[in-house]
Amino acid sequence: MSSKEHTVTSDELDVNGHTNPGLPEHKPRLTDTYPEIERRFERQVAGWFVLSMLGTVLFIVSFIAIEPGESYDLMRLSNTLLGLGATLALLGIGVGAIVWAKNLMNDHEVTESRHDIHGSEEDRAIAVEIIKQAKEESGIARRPLIRNTLIAALALAPLPAVIVFRELGPLPGDKLFNTLWDQGVRLAIDTGGIPENPRLLRAEDVTIGSVVHVIPENIHDGDHALDEKAKAAVLLMKIDPDELNEDPERADWSYDGIVAYSKICTHVGCPVALYEHQTHHLLCPCHQSTFDVTDHCKVIFGPAKRPLPQLPITVDSEGYLVAQSDFPDPVGPTFWEINTR
Amino acid sequence: MALAVLLLLGLLLTGGAYAMFTNSASANAQQVSAQDIAEGEKLFVANCATCHGMNAEGSENGPSLIGVGAAAVDFQVGTGRMPLQMHGPQAARKAPQFNEEETAQLAAYVASLAPGPAIPDDEYLDPALGDPAAGGGLFRTNCAMCHNVVGSGGALTRGKYAPSLSGVSERHIYEAMQTGPQNMPKFNDASLTPEEKRDIIAYLDEINTMTAPGGFKLGSLGPVAEGLFIWFFGLGAVIGLTVWLSARAK
Structure with a gap:
């Protein structure tokens, strides 16, 4: 460290073609000149630290005194006071320390020169010598058998880790291709969560312009009902059959204008359920992919690449809506193996 | 003579049974008189017929109102959406143009054209009788995708939007679910029973x-509005502190 007196030497005059301007003139602060201002800042710093103490006390007192579970008002009061207390406790220390450092601590400028990063020539020679000695004494250059078998052993050693990691979780298997829907599975109304006894749906319950959120009646059959619901969720809509523009080969997948489509967006799997019953647009709220329900849910806007998979439906002998089969196409976002079967 | 009596009896019975089935949930205590219907027709011809046709049969500019029921009229006129101020992607809520009596007369006239959903009974509008927790589940399944989880509303395609549900009367919420105004789908009594609609009303009230x-x-409004807030005010505070931190003391 050099002192604050700075003398310009000849090699500093020209650094990369620029003249070193040197340090700006040292100006004393108000606290350096006027003792009463110095005392004022001293009191201010102490004030910040006292404020921090008060914040800590406020936090502890409000934590003990307020039971937040009693009502929304108490919850709000508790959150407000805890937040205020913690903020004051931490901010008081931080602001106090900075005011202290800026206004009261010593204010002289300090210059330090940079050092070379590399070691001395002597140290470097020693390091090279050590490596040479290790090569000689181990004989790795003279014994290719040992060297090559060592390289092979090192290459093989990570393989057990790969095998172990592979076993960490179950492989998806055919889970991405199948849902609970199957031939004859009845359509039930999704009343939120996993209903105990799902309410079944008849064809005459669905009026034109209405939309029903649907789950399979056998929702309790899988291992994890919520996982199964996440795959099998269906949106059922009834459209005037004159407005439907159906492929001849898929004409029998709907029933009297009632169409059923997967609710899981083919982009990244958000629930697509913003149905406009006049335009028949189905909008995904996450990235605005828009599907045309009259045209087999073809993508008409947004980042989704595949149409929403259609669930072929019909009615059974008792008038309940049933699935004809599982979804013919995999539901949800497209994945690498989608074309493997 | 006997045949005529039998025919009359049969018509009365089937008509009564039909009314009982279609309006089972919402048989309204409000009685309408022939005079109400006549007054309603006058109001209709003067204010609505330009778009909906002289006999409410619909035109290029507006849908047919035959069979939409009193509930649809009470919602559309009662929230000021109809009469329409101008054509656009969506009719906005505004101060109602007709008072309660005139709205009831219009509703009576449209309901007299064909059976349709009636104005709901008070029994199904009382939030105190509903279960807000069950209503929350139903709301998140059926409504939240458009209206936001706490009913703050949200955007739809091409200038349309789902409006905020705060400050909407219980009756209008029920009628909107029942009749599906504009692009909102209908939720009939099979997909959401009257009790379930009341649960949703109780949730929104809560x-x-x-x-x-x-x-x-x-x-x-969710993470976008909250992110914008922290972007401006949080980052603003960080920048301000940094400037203060690196400034020289006077």
């Missing part, structure tokens, strides 16, 4: 009256 435990709600 979230509209409760204190927000987290402080500022920022419109309850």
Whole structure:
């Protein structure tokens, strides 16, 4: 460290073609000149630290005194006071320390020169010598058998880790291709969560312009009902059959204008359920992919690449809506193996 | 003579049974007189017929109102959406143009054209009788994708939007679910029973009256509004502190 007196030497005059301007003139602060201002800042710093103490006390007192579970008002009061207390406790220390450092601590400028990063020539020679000695004494250059078998052993050693990691979780298997829907599975109304006894749906319950959120009646059959619901969720809509523009080969997948489509967006799997019953647009709220329900849910806007998979439906002998089969196409976002079967 | 009596009896019976089935949930105590219907027709011809046709049969500019029922009229006219101010992607809520009596007369006239959903009974509108927790589940399944989880509303395609549900009367919420105004789908009594509709009303009443435990709600619009807030005010505070930190003391 050099002192604050700075003398310009000849090699500093020209650094990369620029003249070193040197340090700006040292100006004393108000606290350096006027003792009463110095005392004022001293009191201010102490004030910040006292404020921090008060914040800590406020936090502890409000934590003990307020039971937040009693009502929304108490919850709000508790959150407000805890937040205020913690903020004051931490901010008081931080602001106090900075005011202290800026206004009261010593204010002289300090210059330090940079050092070379590399070691001395002597140290470097020693390091090279050590490596040479290790090569000689181990004989790795003279014994290719040992060297090559060592390289092979090192290459093989990570393989057990790969095998172990592979076993960490179950492989998806055919889970991405199948849902609970199957031939004859009845359509039930999704009343939120996993209903105990799902309410079944008849064809005459669905009026034109209405939309029903649907789950399979056998929702309790899988291992994890919520996982199964996440795959099998269906949106059922009834459209005037004159407005439907159906492929001849898929004409029998709907029933009297009632169409059923997967609710899981083919982009990244958000629930697509913003149905406009006049335009028949189905909008995904996450990235605005828009599907045309009259045209087999073809993508008409947004980042989704595949149409929403259609669930072929019909009615059974008792008038309940049933699935004809599982979804013919995999539901949800497209994945690498989608074309493997 | 006997045949005529039998025919009359049969018509009365089937008509009565039909009315019982279609309006089972919402048989309204409000009685309408022939005079109401006549007054309603006059109002209709003067204010609505330009778009909906002289006999409510619909035209290029407006849909047919035959069979939409009193509930649809009460919602559309009662919230000021109809008469339409101008054509656009969506009719906005505004101060109602007709008073309650005139709205009831219009509703009576449209309901007299063909059976349709009636104005709901008070029994199904009382939030105190509903279960807000069950209503929350139903709301998140059926409504939240458009209206936002706490009913703050949200955008749809091409200038349309789902409006905010705060400050909407219980009756209008029920009628909107029942009749599916504009692009909102219908939720008939099979997909959402009248009791379930009441649960949803109870849920909306609960979230509209409760204190927000987290402080500022920022419109309850979700992560975009909250992110924007922290972007401006949080980053602004960080920049301000940095400038103060590196400034020389006077």
